[in-house]
Amino acid sequence: MPTTSYDRPLPLLQGVSDTVQPMPTTVLLQQEFQQGGAQSRLRLYPSATHFTVLRESAPDADAFLVGVLPSR
Incomplete structure (x- = not known):
């Protein structure tokens, strides 16, 4: 995955209990x-696994999108 040349913020949402994508890699x-100069933010979810992190991070993901997407 490229780690440079991003011109938008990047969210990284990681379940601490994830054994498919281990936290140290994230x-x-x-x-x-x-x-690389990217504006990224890592959020950790202590009880989340690879299969539950989307549900647990949904409020943060929604807030991120509201903050970066243009309003209609």
Whole structure:
């Protein structure tokens, strides 16, 4: 995944209990995004797994989209 040349904010939503996409890999990606100048934000969900993180992060994901998408 490219880690440079992003001109929009990037959310990273990670379940701490995820065994499919382990948290250390996402933390490393976050560091690479920041080193590449990307405006990224990592949010951790302690009880979320790979299969529950979308449900648990929905309010934060919705807030992110409201903040970056143009209003009608």
